[in-house]
Amino acid sequence: MASALLSWLALRSPDELAKILERRPDALPAADLDTLAERLERESSAAAALSTVPLPQAQVVEALAGLGGPSVEPDRLADLLGRPDLTEALAGLAELALVWPDEDGALRMAAPLWSFFEFPLGLGPPAGTLLETVDGDRLAGIAGTWRVRPDRPRQLVGAVAAVLADGQRVRAAVEAAPADTRALLDRLAHDGPMADQPDPALAWALDRGLVFPDGWRRATMPREVAVALRGTDWRAPFDPRLPALAVNLAPAAAVEREAVAAGTLALQRAGALLDLAGHSPLAVLRTGGVGPRELRRAAKLIGSDETEVRLWLELGYAAGLLGLVDETVAPTAAYDEWRAASPAERLATLLTTWLTLPTVATADGRPGGGPQLAALLPDLAWAPVLDGRPGLLRLLGTLPPGRGAAASGEVVAALRWRLPVVLPAPADLLVEGTLREARLLGVVAHGALSPFGRALAEAPETLVAVGAGLLPDAVAEAIFEADLTALVPGLPAAPLATLLDTAAERTAADGNASTWRFTAGSVRAALDAGFTAETLLAALRIVAADGTLPQVLAYLVEDVGRQHGLVRVRAVGCVLRIESPALATELLGARSLRSLGLAALAPTILSSPRSADETLDALRAAGYSPAGEDATGAAVVRRAPRVRATPRRRPGQVPAARPAPVVDLVELAGRLLDRGVSEPARPRLVAAGGTSTPTERPLLWLVPDSPEPEPDPGEPAEVVAAEVRRHTPQLDARQRDLLVYAIVVGGPVSIDYRTAGGDFSSRVVEPLELDGNRMVAWCRLREDERVFGLNRIEGVRPA
Incomplete structure (x- = not known):
C-alpha cells in the first residue's frame, strides 16, 4: 500500500516536485518516487528540513503534533491556533514535504515529526495512552472516583479517557482539590507535564487520573487534563509576522569606514597573537585547551584583552594557522604563507573560517549556564551557532540600504523567529556574542552588513576582491621617535613586522597604527637572532620613513652591541670522558674522526658538536669500542629503535571531493512522475561548471542510471x-x-x-x-x- 506522502508526491507537477527536490537535496539520489518518499520521511532528513523553517511553520508542526496523528482536520488545527490564516505556513511546509493535504483534505505530516517534540505545546501524552499503562486495580479505582461504570470491562479505558477529555468536568473537580494540589496541577498544565514523586500534593490527583506515575519517581499529566486547565480561551501560539526590528541610520560610507578599521585591527591583533605563539608558544592545560592564565598572558603581550585573544586563537586554530606541538600551541607552515599574503587574502581567510567556527569565542558564558570551557576545547553546547551565524548575516542583509539594527535584543528576537528549531531559548548569549565577533572582524558596522559581511553571506569567493578594493596596502615603512618607539600607520607589511618584532616589543595596535618600543632587552634579542649592531641599524634605516634614526636609538643599539658577546656559550652535542691523555690525543688527531669536530676541554675530556649517538657510531666505525653513559655516569643500554611509517593522511583529514554533477531538477522531477513508483528515472546531467538555472543544482551523488x-x-x-x-x-x-x-x-x-x-x-x-x-x-x-x-x-x- 502506497504511503500518504507517496500518493501526494505522485500528484505534484514537475515544477512542484522540483521545488521539493531543491529544498531537500539530501533525499537524492532517488530512482523512483517510492525511494524519494522513503528518504523524505527519514528521521534525520525530516529533522534537518524542519530546522530551516521560520517560527509560524514550526508552530504549525508543533500544533499538529499536539493534536496527534496520523492526520488532522484543518478546522481542528485552525481552532487550536486561534483561526489565523494558515495558507502561507502550510504552503511553506508543503514545499519541504513536511506537511501536506491528503485526498480527503486532512493534513498529513512526515512521520518522524509526530514525535519530534518531547512535549508538544508543553502537553503530555493522551489520556488513553497513559491509561494503557495502568494496572486493573488502579484503573478501577480511578473509574470509581469518577463514578464511571461502563457496560463491559474492556470499555473502561475509553470511558475514563472520555471523562478526562471533558474539560468542564475536569475543571470542576480541580476546583474542589486541596489548595496545594490545585497549585501543582496549574503549574503542570502551563509549564510542562512532568512532576517529581513522592509529593503529598500529588496523591489526590493520582487517585483521579489527573496525573499518572511512570514507575521512575515521576508523574505525567495527560494532554486532555492540561488543555482543560488552561481554560476555554487558551490557544496555541502562532506568530505569522517577523518581529519588528528597529533601525538606525547607517550611511554606507560610515559602515565602510568602520568595517575597514575593524578589519585592519583584526589583522593586526590576530597577526600579533600568531607571531607571539611563534616565539613563545601557548601552553596547553593537562586537561586540554588553553586556559585563562595563558590567555591573559597573551592579551598583555599583544595589547589586547582576554576575550579577543580567545577569538584570534580559535580562528587561527580552525584555519590551520596554529597547531599543537609538545603540548603547546604554535604556528604551522600555513601561517608563514598567510603572513606573506596580502591584507585582503589574510582577512578573507579569517572571515571564511569564522563563518563555520563551531563556537562563540567572545561569549561571557555557555548556553545553559556556567563559564566557557578552555579555549580550543570542542563544546557541543555551541552547535546552534553553525546555523545561527549565517542566519544572522541573512537577517541583517534584509535591512534597507543605509539602515542598521538599533538594538541587539530585537535582533535576537528576529533571529529566533527565523530559526526557532535551531536556536536555543534564550538565545541572547549566542546572538550577542556572534554580533560582537562580527563587529570585531568588520563584518557588521553600525548594525548593518558591511561590504565584507555582504560578500561573506552571498558570495564568499569575492571576499579577496572586495578586501583588495577597501583595505589599505600594507605599510613597509615605520616612523621612529626619540622616545625609542616605532610607529607604523596602518597594517605593517610582513617583513617590516618581522624586523620590528625581532628588535622591539609590540605595545599597541588600534586599527590606525601599531606601536613598538625598543629596549635594551629587545635589542639584545635581535643580536642573539644574528644581527650585529651595524647590520641592525642598517636594516632599521632602510625601513625608516625618512631614512634616518633618532640618535638615542642608535646609541642604544651601539651600547648593547659593545657588551654583546663578551661572554660566549658553546653548544656541546656530547662530551667524551677518556681514561688516558694519550688516547685523547690519538682521537684528536685521527683523520677518520674529523667529522666529529672534537675539541679538548681538559687532558682527558673532549667535546663534539655531534649528538651522542652520532659520536658513538663514528667511533665504532673507526675501530674504537666506546660506551655510552648518562649525565650521572651510569651506562646507557642502546636498543634498536622500532620503525613506524608515516600515515598517508593525518587523522581527521578528509580527501577533496571530486566536482559533483549538476542535475536538472525539473527534468528529474518529470521523469520521476512519468515513470511512476517503480521504474528508475534517468535524469540529464548538466556539465559541471556550466550555466544552470535555479532548479539545477550540484548533487553530492550521481543519480543512478545517469551517464x-x-x-x-x-x-x-x-x-x-x-x-x-x-x-x-x-x-x-x-x-x-x-x-x-x-x-x-x-x-x-x-x-x-x-x-x-x-x-x-x-x-x-x-x-x-x-x-x-x-x-x-x-x-x-x-x-x-x-x-x-x-x-x-x-x-x-x-x-
Missing part, C-alpha cells in the same frame, strides 16, 4: 565492478552500483558493516582503493584509514 562519470584512471570502472560483484553477493544491484561509484569516482558512502567478531556498526566511509576483497577507506567514525572486507558489508546507502 557514466569520468572514472579514476588508476582504477578502471569495469575492474572495480567485477571485483565488487564477485565479493558482495549479499548486496542488491543498487547497493553494488553505489559502492562501485564511490570507489571509482570518489565521495562518501554509508555502509552497514559486521566485523569478524560479529560486531555491527553503520559508518560513513570514503573509499581510497580496492585490493581484491579488501577496500581501503577513510572511516569518518574512527577518523582514520580502515580496511573493510567486501563480504562483510551488509548494506550500502548514500551518505
